Amino acid sequence: MTWFDLLRRAIGRDDLLPAPAARVPFSVVADAEVEWHEPTVVQCGDRAWELTAGSAQGLEAVWRAVEHPDTRAIECAGSVRNVGRGTLPRVREVRTLDVPLGLSEAWGEPFVRTVNGARGMPNYFPPDDFRSRDRQLLRVSQAFLPLQVAAADDGRSSGHSLPCTILAGEAGDRGLALFYEWSGLWSIGIQQSVAPHGETSWPWTLRLTAGLWGLAIDLRPGDELPLPNVLLAGFDGDLDAGGNALRRHVARHVAPTLGGGPALAPVSFNTWFAIGNDFTAATLAPAVDACAAAGFDYFAVDAGWFADGFRHGIGNWTRPHAGKFPDGVAPFVRYVAERGMGTGLWFEPEYAHVDSDAVRDHPEWFLSAPRRTPWTRPHDPFDAGPTVFDVLDYPDRFQMLDLGQADARQWCVDVIVNAYERWGVRWIRWDHNQAPRPYWEANEPADRVGLRQVAHISGLYAVLDEILRACPDLFVEQCAGGGHRIDLGTVRRGHAFWMSDHTVHSDLVRALQHGLNTVLPGIYANTNLCQGRFDYDDYDYLSHGGGSFGFSGRLWEAPRADFERYRGAIERFKRYRHLLSGDYTRATGEPQGRSEHAQVAWSDGAQSVEMEFNARGPRSATIEIAGA
Numbered sequence: 086m087t088w089f090d091l092l093r094r095a096i097g098r099d100d101l102l103p104a105p106a107a108r109v110p111f112s113v114v115a116d117a118e119v120e121w122h123e124p125t126v127v128q129c130g131d132r133a134w135e136l137t138a139g140s141a142q143g144l145e146a147v148w149r150a151v152e153h154p155d156t157r158a159i160e161c162a163g164s165v166r167n168v169g170r171g172t173l174p175r176v177r178e179v180r181t182l183d184v185p186l187g188l189s190e191a192w193g194e195p196f197v198r199t200v201n202g203a204r205g206m207p208n209y210f211p212p213d214d215f216r217s218r219d220r221q222l223l224r225v226s227q228a229f230l231p232l233q234v235a236a237a238d239d240g241r242s243s244g245h246s247l248p249c250t251i252l253a254g255e256a257g258d259r260g261l262a263l264f265y266e267w268s269g270l271w272s273i274g275i276q277q278s279v280a281p282h283g284e285t286s287w288p289w290t291l292r293l294t295a296g297l298w299g300l301a302i303d304l305r306p307g308d309e310l311p312l313p314n315v316l317l318a319g320f321d322g323d324l325d326a327g328g329n330a331l332r333r334h335v336a337r338h339v340a341p342t343l344g345g346g347p348a349l350a351p352v353s354f355n356t357w358f359a360i361g362n363d364f365t366a367a368t369l370a371p372a373v374d375a376c377a378a379a380g381f382d383y384f385a386v387d388a389g390w391f392a393d394g395f396r397h398g399i400g401n402w403t404r405p406h407a408g409k410f411p412d413g414v415a416p417f418v419r420y421v422a423e424r425g426m427g428t429g430l431w432f433e434p435e436y437a438h439v440d441s442d443a444v445r446d447h448p449e450w451f452l453s454a455p456r457r458t459p460w461t462r463p464h465d466p467f468d469a470g471p472t473v474f475d476v477l478d479y480p481d482r483f484q485m486l487d488l489g490q491a492d493a494r495q496w497c498v499d500v501i502v503n504a505y506e507r508w509g510v511r512w513i514r515w516d517h518n519q520a521p522r523p524y525w526e527a528n529e530p531a532d533r534v535g536l537r538q539v540a541h542i543s544g545l546y547a548v549l550d551e552i553l554r555a556c557p558d559l560f561v562e563q564c565a566g567g568g569h570r571i572d573l574g575t576v577r578r579g580h581a582f583w584m585s586d587h588t589v590h591s592d593l594v595r596a597l598q599h600g601l602n603t604v605l606p607g608i609y610a611n612t613n614l615c616q617g618r619f620d621y622d623d624y625d626y627l628s629h630g631g632g633s634f635g636f637s638g639r640l641w642e643a644p645r646a647d648f649e650r651y652r653g654a655i656e657r658f659k660r661y662r663h664l665l666s667g668d669y670t671r672a673t674g675e676p677q678g679r680s681e682h683a684q685v686a687w688s689d690g691a692q693s694v695e696m697e698f699n700a701r702g703p704r705s706a707t708i709e710i711a712g713a
Contacts, residue, residue, distance in 0.1 A: 143169015193255025400441025
């Protein structure tokens with residue numbers, strides 16, 4: 086069987102027909118065209134196979150595929166190495182997937198869904214963040230550019246779009262879905278072939294590509310570049326069915342376990358919006374007691390627990406703030422554990438302040454960056470004029486940990502494992518507030534741009550993999566100034582995302598959670614209820630109940646009736662939270678107005694939960710949990 090036959094078999098899509106032949110399913114985009122020789126395909130057991138190929142330019146590629154029959158999916162990854170004697174000039178992109186797909190007539194003119202990433206902190210409805218964009222591909226006589234989505238220019242993977250695409254037949258009865266595993270600069274494209282006026286013959290060819298970009302590398306002998314992992318799943322149904330195909334595969338084969346089993350969407354308290362930096366272990370005690378009485382799973386101390394506080398203390402990860410934790414963190418963790426909860430701490434391990442312990446002890450591990458970079462646009466935070474980044478001393482006073490260095494990676498692992506083993510921490514927020522691309526590109530020559538990115542992301546994955554292995558019941562919440570780094574790589578190495586720094590409007594939070602659920606299980610959509618009041622009702626609770634359920638407010642000061650109402654909402658959430666990884670439906674689609682009727686549901690086949698908003702008037706909300 087050819088690699089194309091094996092791919093079709095894996096995703097159950099025999100209606101994809103052989104198109105004008107591509108010898109290999111990947112590509113390297115460089116100034117010189119790369120000509121691949123005929124590949125060798127070797128079966129590695131029943132459900133895995135490996136393709137190897139050489140090129141006329143001295144490249145050698147290995148492309149591995151693992152099939153998952155229960156989800157009709159395949160995961161593909163590999164590498165490209167220069168084993169020749171010459172340099173391949175100006176490699177601009179390496180594509181794990183570059184496949185011409187011949188659509189049979191049954192596909193018609195298919196629809197494509199992409200999903201926006203975290204565009205900012207929206208103060209309007211509907212928010213752009215996590216909003217689906219559906220378009221139909223047409224057979225036209227002009228097709229100059231592909232339909233393309235990509236990472237944000239700053240190097241964070243979901244600052245513009247999520248790295249996924251769903252293609253569904255015009256009749257809504259067939260499709261395939263893709264999710265890319267790269268936490269830096271990536272690109273996904275669909276290019277339709279030109280159809281002359283009046284052309285009606287089939288197959289109609291689409292070219293599907295997925296790769297990492299931001300490269301300008303003269304690939305020298307011995308150099309190697311990754312072909313990052315791609316998830317490709319087949320499905321029967323419409324665009325929504327494609328989203329569920331991705332959700333199903335993520336839940337079964339990508340999401341990390343917790344304590345040896347599937348993680349459940351947690352109930353967590355976070356200090357940031359309730360207390361900020363103004364706390365001590367003693368003043369936190371009433372908050373801990375209140376959260377325990379309400380039924381929380383975790384009590385998370387956000388930024389500022391370390392020496393010198395937030396932000397100047399970033400990098401002081403082994404030295405707790407003496408004024409806030411005079412006896413260290415461990416006694417506080419024990420206090421929380423005695424009340425039935427796990428303790429969480431905030432970290433931003435990939436960066437450090439120039440005056441921090443980390444930079445002072447190991448300056449050779451860190452990279453500096455300029456304020457302005459060649460690719461900035463007038464609205465970018467690196468440009469002239471006061472911005473939030475000026476207030477935060479960014480990037481002048483912060484440096485980036487070089488995860489391409491083995492010693493730096495080991496230090497990073499040790500920091501988290503120390504907090505887990507010696508202090509007893511059971512939850513971390515792994516934040517990534519700053520843009521990495523300036524640090525990457527300021528520290529590499531013009532003909533090697535992209536190698537820092539590859540080393541950093543590969544190193545990040547190695548660090549997180551080791552942390553998850555060493556800390557089996559540590560809950561890892563990924564964050565990047567909100568949801569700016571959501572991709573299959575961080576999905577695989579985190580149990581949830583702090584999806585957005587917008588937390589203060591129930592309608593907006595609901596739209597964000599419901600949008601992210603389109604392609605990811607609900608556990609990944611974490612947020613906090615934090616509006617500076619206590620008189621919340623079901624409209625507020627359920628608007629925050631489509632994902633991990635958090636709170637950041639002065640709960641210990643709440644009137645008894647309000648406290649009991651919140652405790653009841655937690656009890657109800659725990660009755661249905663396991664269903665948030667089931668199939669997801671939005672019967673009313675994406676509302677255009679915040680007071681519009683909205684209906685969503687999750688089901689695992691035996692049980693279901695359905696929420697309805699504004700059906701009985703503005704700010705009405707109901708929930709129904711059904712099944713055994």
